[in-house]
Each structure stands twice: as structure tokens, then as C-alpha cells.
Amino acid sequence: MNSAIRTVDLRKVYSSAPPAAAGRTGAAPPTVKRDKAPKPQITALDGINLDVTPGQIFGLLGPNGAGKSTTVGILTTRVRPTSGTAWIGEYDVWRDQTAAKRLIGVVAQRPNLDFSLTAREILLFHGAYFGLSSTERTERANALLDRFKLTDRANELVRGFSGGMMQRMSIARAMMHDPQVLFLDEPSVGLDPQTRLLLWEIIREYNQKGRTILLTTHNMEEADTLCERLAIIDHGRIISSGTPAELKASIPGGYLLRLRFAQHSAPLLEKLGTLAGVTEARASGDGGADLYASRGGAMISEIVSAAAGFGVELSDVHISEPSLENLFLHHTGRSLRE
Amino acid sequence: MNWKTFMALLARDAHVARRNIVPLMLQTFLQPLLFVFIFGRVMVGSGYMPAVYKSQLLPGIMAISMVFTGIWAVAMPLIAEFQFTREIEDRLLAPIDISWVAIEKIVAGLIQALVGGLVVIPLAWIILRPGLELHLTNPLLFICITLLVAGFSACGGLALGCSVNQQHIGLMFSMVMTPMIFFGCTYYPWSALSKFPILQKVVLINPLAYASEGLRATLVPQFPHLSLPFILAALVTFDVLLLVVGLRQFRAKAVS
Numbered sequence: 001m002n003s004a005i006r007t008v009d010l011r012k013v014y015s016s017a018p019p020a021a022a023g024r025t026g027a028a029p030p031t032v033k034r035d036k037a038p039k040p041q042i043t044a045l046d047g048i049n050l051d052v053t054p055g056q057i058f059g060l061l062g063p064n065g066a067g068k069s070t071t072v073g074i075l076t077t078r079v080r081p082t083s084g085t086a087w088i089g090e091y092d093v094w095r096d097q098t099a100a101k102r103l104i105g106v107v108a109q110r111p112n113l114d115f116s117l118t119a120r121e122i123l124l125f126h127g128a129y130f131g132l133s134s135t136e137r138t139e140r141a142n143a144l145l146d147r148f149k150l151t152d153r154a155n156e157l158v159r160g161f162s163g164g165m166m167q168r169m170s171i172a173r174a175m176m177h178d179p180q181v182l183f184l185d186e187p188s189v190g191l192d193p194q195t196r197l198l199l200w201e202i203i204r205e206y207n208q209k210g211r212t213i214l215l216t217t218h219n220m221e222e223a224d225t226l227c228e229r230l231a232i233i234d235h236g237r238i239i240s241s242g243t244p245a246e247l248k249a250s251i252p253g254g255y256l257l258r259l260r261f262a263q264h265s266a267p268l269l270e271k272l273g274t275l276a277g278v279t280e281a282r283a284s285g286d287g288g289a290d291l292y293a294s295r296g297g298a299m300i301s302e303i304v305s306a307a308a309g310f311g312v313e314l315s316d317v318h319i320s321e322p323s324l325e326n327l328f329l330h331h332t333g334r335s336l337r338e
Numbered sequence: 339m340n341w342k343t344f345m346a347l348l349a350r351d352a353h354v355a356r357r358n359i360v361p362l363m364l365q366t367f368l369q370p371l372l373f374v375f376i377f378g379r380v381m382v383g384s385g386y387m388p389a390v391y392k393s394q395l396l397p398g399i400m401a402i403s404m405v406f407t408g409i410w411a412v413a414m415p416l417i418a419e420f421q422f423t424r425e426i427e428d429r430l431l432a433p434i435d436i437s438w439v440a441i442e443k444i445v446a447g448l449i450q451a452l453v454g455g456l457v458v459i460p461l462a463w464i465i466l467r468p469g470l471e472l473h474l475t476n477p478l479l480f481i482c483i484t485l486l487v488a489g490f491s492a493c494g495g496l497a498l499g500c501s502v503n504q505q506h507i508g509l510m511f512s513m514v515m516t517p518m519i520f521f522g523c524t525y526y527p528w529s530a531l532s533k534f535p536i537l538q539k540v541v542l543i544n545p546l547a548y549a550s551e552g553l554r555a556t557l558v559p560q561f562p563h564l565s566l567p568f569i570l571a572a573l574v575t576f577d578v579l580l581l582v583v584g585l586r587q588f589r590a591k592a593v594s
Binding site: 014073076077078079080097098099101102104106108110112113114115116117121122125126128129130131173 | 340342343346347349350353354357358415423424425427428429430431432433434435436592593594
């Protein structure tokens with residue numbers, strides 16, 4: 001077995017509201033079973049299979065409530081899987097919790113710093129939990145505080161830190177024991193652009209030491225620039241996976257033209273589907289249509305004249321180049337931000 | 339079992355306790371001291387209470403101090419750490435079985451409860467003397483009782499801390515702590531309830547009653563008290579029961 005992270009058919013059904021840390025699952029209507037028990041059953045994960053090779057930056061991309069945090073929760077021993085198995089290296093996460101915990105560092109979605117301690121103490125005690133020697137602890141803590149630009153505030157209680165500082169602190173803490181596998185749950189949420197770039201740089205740097213990184217995000221840019229492989233997850237299922245380039249190439253046509261007409265017309269949609277270069281035409285909402293095509297702006301005049309032929313006026317058009325956002329839209333009919 | 343991690347967890351709690359030493363001391367000792375002063379000094383001095391009451395009161399005050407220090411020391415941080423901030427997460431991810439994280443909390447609470455209880459003796463002695471008659475005839479038994487009392491307090495703190503939400507802390511005090519104190523044979527010996535036979539039976543479900551009576555039996559054995567084997571058996575039962583419940587609650591709270 002040569003995987004840093006592996007899951008087989010992972011399922012998680014919550015019988016009470018999932019904890020906030022595991023993502024406020026929007027409890028998608030089809031997954032809520034009201035007929036059986038008085039407590040609603042919420043299926044957060046519905047058969048997740050992952051295989052992350054060592055040394056990879058792997059991204060789980062999906063909207064809020066897709067099951068990203070629950071997946072991370074199970075992989076980090078914090079959530080009990082309803083069925084299926086998860087491994088970190090050779091250790092079954094649920095059966096060999098202690099061994100698995102030695103290999104992982106975790107940055108939760110919301111900062112969960114020890115408010116009774118100062119920034120430096122958080123790192124020192126974290127190192128002590130992992131059995132680092134006193135000199136090793138001090139050296140690493142100093143290096144991390146410096147790297148994350150927190151040295152000035154190192155001796156203050158973290159209670160008074162800003163959100164961005166807490167986030168940096170959480171990441172520094174997760175790296176303190178130099179784990180083989182680093183989990184980052186929505187690491188750049190709430191960070192300013194500058195700190196986000198610093199974070200990306202640090203993640204890459206950490207990865208170059210041969211460490212595996214699994215991050216969850218709903219930010220396409222982050223997934224695209226940082227991850228070597230991605231799994232797109234929605235409603236507890238992986239709907240597509242591969243390298244960002246592979247995934248983008250899998251979008252039919254590549255370009256997405258989101259059109260809006262003054263009124264809806266089914267024959268028009270049919271006609272649009274037959275235009276040269278169009279691979280797929282779908283209705284989207286009232287008077288809208290999504291075209292997947294191999295051309296972008298060059299198609300506008302044809303679209304306008306086709307619409308005119310049906311007496312329909314084109315009122316708005318948005319062209320996007322091949323992107324993960326379009327991929328998500330293609331698979332789910334929804335935008336990642338919805 | 340990973341002792342390095344366990345000791346590091348304990349060191350963290352000791353560090354935090356040291357940092358909060360002043361509020362911790364006030365919180366632990368102010369109330370028992372005021373009780374000792376008013377009941378033991380003022381009321382005895384003014385003739386409302388007989389002089390022997392001083393000696394009967396001290397074990398009860400010690401029991402209150404010990405039990406509430408233990409409960410407080412474990413429950414309050416846990417309630418906060420399991421709430422919104424999820425501060426405990428870092429320790430749950432330490433390379434040790436999560437039950438040991440709970441046991442570490444119990445050990446930390448137990449130590450604080452011992453300190454909370456034992457410090458009452460010299461403090462009360464200063465306020466109450468002369469007339470305080472302590473007869474520590476069996477130190478080993480005394481140690482045994484104090485350990486068991488501190489143990490069930492810390493385990494009780496674990497069980498409560500993992501069952502009560504932050505918004506219900508006030509309720510926990512009025513529904514659990516206050517009745518425990520008043521029905522805990524703290525300000526009166528159990529034998530004083532002989533005129534209230536039903537109440538005398540009912541208070542036996544209160545672990546604090548065994549704490550007070552156990553300390554009475556070992557510190558002031560000259561006064562009537564529950565039989566020692568009965569006290570020991572009850573204390574061991576409460577220790578085991580609350581440990582099992584506490585660990586179960588902790589695991590349920592820690593893993594979703």
C-alpha cells in the first residue's frame with residue numbers, strides 16, 4: 001500500500017445536527033429522511049473513495065455543506081464514520097487512532113486555539129504533546145513564529161488576536177510536530193490577499209519537504225493554483241476527480257456562455273444546440289440558457305441572429321473560459337458560490 | 339499509554355492553573371472561609387451555637403471546598419472548551435487515546451480538589467481556635483477518604499462538564515450544587531437528621547453526604563458519624579459510577 005490518505009466507501013449519517021466544525025451541511029432536501037425516526041437523518045457523506053499519494057497537494061473542492069469537513073473530520077479521528085474505512089498511511093484511522101494522530105497535523109475550519117495560553121506557549125505545549133524535546137520545541141516554535149510573522153505577538157494570549165492571526169497561528173501549530181500529512185480545512189477563508197499568498201507559499205514550501213497536504217476549499221483559484229489533484233465533492237459524493245487541467249479539459253466544449261433572453265423559448269434552445277461548436281445547450285432558470293461550446297465571443301452574432309429568428313431578444317451574456325467553476329456548474333447545475 | 343503526552347497535558351493544566359492562581363484561590367476559599375467565620379466564629383462566639391459545633395462544622399466545610407473545587411476545576415474548563423471555541427481539539431488530536439485526555443482532566447481536578455480541601459484545615463484552624471478539637475487517629479484512612487472524595491468530585495466534574503451547555507451553567511448551580519450543599523450533611527452531621535427519617539434516607543443519594551461524614555469520621559471521630567465501611571463502600575461506588583458516566587459522556591462529546 002502506497003497511499004498517504006485512502007478512504008473506501010466512506011459514509012457518514014448524522015442523526016443530530018452535525019457539529020459546526022464539520023461544516024454546516026445545508027441538509028439538502030433529498031438526503032433528509034423524515035419518515036423513519038423522529039430525529040432527521042442527515043447524510044453528510046455518501047460513499048467517498050479517495051486515494052492520495054504521498055507528497056501530493058490534494059484538494060477537496062465543493063460548496064458549503066458538500067461534506068468536505070466531514071471527510072476531514074473522519075480522516076483526523078474527530079468524526080466516527082457510519083461505514084467505510086479511512087487510512088492515514090498504513091493506519092486505519094478509526095482503529096489505530098493514536099498511530100494515525102502521530103502522522104497528521106490539522107487546521108480546522110474555525111480557529112480552535114487554546115485561549116488560556118500565549119502564542120508561543122500554544123506551540124510549545126503542542127510540541128510537548130507530541131513528545132518533542134525541550135530544545136527542539138523552542139527552536140521550532142521560534143522558527144514558525146518567525147515564518148508566520150507572529151514573533152511580535154508571541155507572548156500575548158491568543159484571545160486578543162485577529163481572525164487572520166488566529167488562522168496563521170492554527171497553521172503554525174499544525175506544522176509544529178512536522179506531520180507527514182497536513183489537513184487544512186478552508187485555510188484561506190477570512191484571510192486578506194497578502195496573507196493568503198503567504199499561506200500558499202508556506203503550503204508549497206511544506207509540500208516540497210515531501211509532506212502530503214489535503215486542503216478543502218470552495219475557492220477555485222486556490223484549488224487551481226495550489227492543488228496537484230482535486231476531487232470535486234457535492235452532496236457527500238465525489239462528482240469528478242483528476243488534475244486541475246484534466247478536470248477543466250473534461251468540460252464539454254470548454255467555454256461556457258451563460259445567456260439571458262427577454263423570454264424563454266424551447267425551440268430557441270434547440271436551435272442554439274445545433275450551432276457550430278456547441279456541445280451542449282441547457283435551459284437555466286427563467287429565460288436563461290447555458291451553452292458549452294468550443295468558441296466564446298465569436299458565437300455572439302450567431303446567437304443574436306438565431307434569437308432574432310424566434311423573435312426573442314438577447315438581454316445578457318456572460319462568457320467564461322474553461323474553469324473549475326464551470327466544471328462544477330456542469331456537473332451540478334449550480335454555481336460553487338450558491 | 340503514552341506518558342510523555344499525558345504529562346504534557348497535565349503540565350498544560352498546571353500552567354493555566356498557576357496563571358489563574360488569584361481568581362482560583364478566591365473562588366475556592368472565599369465562600370468556605372466566610373462560612374467558617376460566620377458559623378464557627380460569629381455564631382458560636384455569640385452563643386447561638388454550642389462550642390462543639392466548630393469541630394463538627396470543619397469537616398463539612400472541608401468537604402464542600404474539596405467537592406466543589408474538584409467539580410469546578412474539571413467542569414468549567416470543559417464546558418468552555420467543548421463549546422463554540424472547541425479549544426480542546428488540540429488535545430484531542432494529541433497522540434494519545436482520547437479517554438486519557440479525560441483522565442488527565444480528572445487527575446488535574448483531583449489534585450486541585452485535594453489542595454482545596456486540605457488548605458481549609460489550617461485556615462479554619464486560624465479562624466476557629468481555640469476550641470477546635472481535631473483527632474486524626476488514622477492518617478491512612480484520612481488519606482484514603484480524601485482521595486476518594488477528590489476522585490468523585492473530579493469525575494463528577496467530568497460528567498457534568500460534558501453534559502451541561504454553557505447557557506445552563508447557572509441552572510447547574512441552582513439545580514445541582516445548591517441542593518447538594520444543603521442536603522450534604524455539611525453544616526450538620528447525618529445523625530442530626532434522625533428526627534427527619536425520610537430526609538435522612540434521601541440524603542444518602544448525595545455523594546457530598548459521604549464526603550462530610552467520611553471526613554468527620556476521620557477528623558473528629560469523637561462525634562457520631564456514619565459507619566466507616568459504609569462510607570468507604572459508598573464513596574468507591576460513586577467514584578466508579580461517575581468515572582464510567584464521565585468517560586462515556588466525554589467520548590460522546592469529543593467524537594461526532
